[in-house]
Amino acid sequence: MERNGNLIVKIRGEIDHHSADRIRHSVESQFKSSGARNIVFDFARVSFMDSSGIGMVIGRYKELNKIGGRVFAINIGSELSRIFEISGLKKIIPCFASLDEIENS
Amino acid sequence: MFKNEMELKFAALSENQAFARVVAAAFATRLNPTVAEITEIKTAVSEAVTNAIIHGYDGLDGAAVIMRGYIKGREILIEIEDAGRGIEDIEQAREPLFTTKPDEERSGMGFTVMEEFMDSLEVESEPGRGTIVKMRKIIGG
Numbered sequence: 001m002e003r004n005g006n007l008i009v010k011i012r013g014e015i016d017h018h019s020a021d022r023i024r025h026s027v028e029s030q031f032k033s034s035g036a037r038n039i040v041f042d043f044a045r046v047s048f049m050d051s052s053g054i055g056m057v058i059g060r061y062k063e064l065n066k067i068g069g070r071v072f073a074i075n076i077g078s079e080l081s082r083i084f085e086i087s088g089l090k091k092i093i094p095c096f097a098s099l100d101e102i103e104n105s
Numbered sequence: 106m107f108k109n110e111m112e113l114k115f116a117a118l119s120e121n122q123a124f125a126r127v128v129a130a131a132f133a134t135r136l137n138p139t140v141a142e143i144t145e146i147k148t149a150v151s152e153a154v155t156n157a158i159i160h161g162y163d164g165l166d167g168a169a170v171i172m173r174g175y176i177k178g179r180e181i182l183i184e185i186e187d188a189g190r191g192i193e194d195i196e197q198a199r200e201p202l203f204t205t206k207p208d209e210e211r212s213g214m215g216f217t218v219m220e221e222f223m224d225s226l227e228v229e230s231e232p233g234r235g236t237i238v239k240m241r242k243i244i245g246g
Contacts, residue, residue: 017155018119024210048126048144050151055212079144086221087214 004103006072007036012045015053024056028063037069040099044075054087061092070094072102109135109176117158117168117187125172126150132174133181136244145222146181146242152215153185153238160205161189161236180243188235195228 001008009027013019031039039060043049061071073095076084084090096102111132115121126147133146154170162168168189175182192198199220204213220226223240230236 014123016119016122016151017159018122020210048147048151050148050155051212051214051218052155054214055210058212059210078141082144082221083148083218086218087212 002034002036003099005037006040006099006102007031007034007038008040008042008099010042010045014048015046015056016048016050017052020052020056024059027060038072039064039069040072040074040102042074042099043077043080046080049080049083051083051087054083054089057089057093072096074098074102109174111174113172114169115172117162117165117170117189119155119158121170122151122154122158125154125170129172129174129183132176133244136176136179136181138244142242142244146183149219149222149240150183150185152218153183153240156215156238157185157187157189157236159211161187161191163190165189179245180241182239182241184237184239186235186237191232191234191236192228192230193232195230199228 007030009030011023015023027039041057057071064071071093073093074097076095084095096105113125113128115125129150130143130147133143157170168187171186173184197203199216201217202213204211216226219238219240223242224246225241227239228236
């Protein structure tokens, strides 16, 4: 879903090495066809994430950085909050409570 | 003192990562862990199994990963063993952000996550022979 230049990526289920590649390919192709400038990852339905998810998000951050786009994260629950902090992901990916919060910021 | 142990051997396929971490979490439930502790164990196991599959074996056919679990009192010890290529420099491998696969979007945070989520982490490895990762955690500690 594209809204105001943001591609909203709603991930469901678990993000590990097994699923991260599939998610990456899906996000890349959606981003190319969407014409969006930024990516917003919505983690509301993510029940598990390990460092493969960190790699996948940082990968998109690097790609978009080259073309002046940005990556945001929304709906990071308490389950994922710690891995976002430990990995330093929170320092480079702005995290918001909702899409509205990004658009109003 | 209450003691328990288990051993699980599975094919080194990425689709088995979820299976391995769920087994580890189920084994830990007898210690009555919190939801946060379960998440920590699952994440640490997922990191160790990922390392075994993608670094230890690197797609080698017919390879297997062994997971052992031990419970003693309130402590759980989980070992993840592979018979893969081993680690040349363990200290370097454990550094945050270090990865031998920068082109594959690996974050290099696997060992850091294991260290943060468990109480202790030991890595034994021999090039050409394989690697054993030993992680301990006191539940309710």
